[in-house]
Amino acid sequence: MLKSILPKSVQNVFIETWGIYNFSARFFKEVFKPPYNLNEMIKQFFQIGNKSLGLVGITGFIIGFVLALQAIPTLQPFGATSLIPSMVGLGIILEIGPVITGLICAGKIGSSIGAELGSMKVTEQIDAMEVSASNPFNFLVITRVVATTLMIPLLIIYADVIALLGGFLAMNIVSDVSLGLYFSQVFDALDIGSLIGPVVKTFFFGFTIGIVGCYKGYNADKGTESVGIAANTSVVISSLMVIIWDMIAVQITNIIL
């Protein structure tokens, strides 16, 4: 009935959402079951974390630097340049740092997982694991999703620190502010309670990027074209989900605090 009314694109949204929901449910069902694949997990921590440090660091630095640099001419006429460290700190840590880094990770890590698993699917490597009773979900999906869930928050914290340093450099160019004073003003503006929301949402970002990348790769169709589609849709869906999670997190934080 509903199928005949809804256009195909809307139906596909529901199908994809249902698919990702089921895939996530299977993840939670199997995540604590042995075997735990520690070697593969460490390999994924390295691939996802260590290999993203450069990109995330450069992006974070530029964000902090530009944010401070843009704020200086706006606030200077009001004699409010002393508020810039607080503004940069709040902006970076609560919002811009997590979201921009989340989007960068969705692009780099999401596409990489989608393409890797998609190519394994197309070349029947996942089927080969399945028929050898090796449970590819446990080996491929659990390890990657756990790694993204734990590593992306760390990458975001790292990006935040670099962004604050970038902000300090921008401030130091136009005014004479010490590193100690700069960071004391940043942390004066923040309290522990206000950090909970931004930290918690980064775990959701990490989980979403991992699960969407794995879902799209694991369920890729046959043919080499599917690998590209898996990588591309992983990025699109996980980027969108990062924005949606952020919106939900802000709403919840506003209600609670």
Place this chain on the structure above:
Amino acid sequence: MEQDNTVKDGTEKTKPLQEKPEETGLEETGLEMTDKKKSDTEMTVKEKSDKEMTVKETTEPEIPEEEKTGEQSRSEANAEIDKGEIVVDIEHLKKSFGKSEILKDINLKIKKGETIVTLGKSGTGKSVTLKCIVGLIAPDSGKVKVLGKNIPDLSYEALQYMRKKIGFVFQSGALYDSMSVRQNLEFPLMRNTDLSKEEIDKKVEEVLKDVGLSQAIDKMPSELSGGMRKRIGVARTIIMNPEIMLWDEPTTGLDPETTRDISHLIVRMQRKYKVSSIVVTHDMICAKIVANRIVVLNDGKYTESGTYDELEQSKDEFVRTFFEEVKDDATTRLSNYEGDEDKKSLKTKEE
């Protein structure tokens, strides 16, 4: 085994094919050759014989005489199989993809130790049948009993347990390309057994020796040729000691020499590990060497069943036409390959 001495245009061949069995391998395949090709073959017999010996020394362990496929050993094997229990029993299997009905009514019984070859045109559902047997594809209806259990009724855990008894060799080899050959072979053992590192190493070395690739143990899949990848795929499957082997086009895309090597490997595995096998192929060289029985799949059903020689004489028009087509294709492949080899050998001489 009587060979047809006439070529397609009705001219008579100068010599019976049996006179050069070692060099051409046609005594095993029953395939015909053109007169020109045959004389080319005779001219380079010595070179090829020398080359084949070299290849065998480096890539394939010598096939013991008793393991080679012969009519006598084949009939003895068939007599033994007739007494065996049924290990795979497919009844009224149906499977559709969208509006396309691929399998309409598949019925098949396989006995312990039997090797069945499934022939059929592309897209007729040969691989789908294999995937239904191993539980990768769920059938729409019908029963797929493997070792007495109906596969579609099994829970995931029970299916995983059953899959340890079934080996599946993929068309491409499906090696895990981020792992070395050693890791590829260790992987199923580490995840499914409690063997110690030493025992696993021993098994890995043993199966690599079985497939003649001991030297490739530390290579990555990207460093291997197509034939080597398939052999490692076979090794990864037999390392789990399966009771049933499913081979999805094991010789597709390989030259005739490697096709024969892989086909003999299938026979050796069947003899050594006493497995029952279903081999999906288009390749008549392979079918002739490995099959105890051949079934022909057409229009979603098995239309004909029998030994290679029986089907070759079949009155069914589809089966006869199909046999002629694939044999022509195999003969062309053989001719092209030997032409290439002649060119290579000439080039080497010039150099």
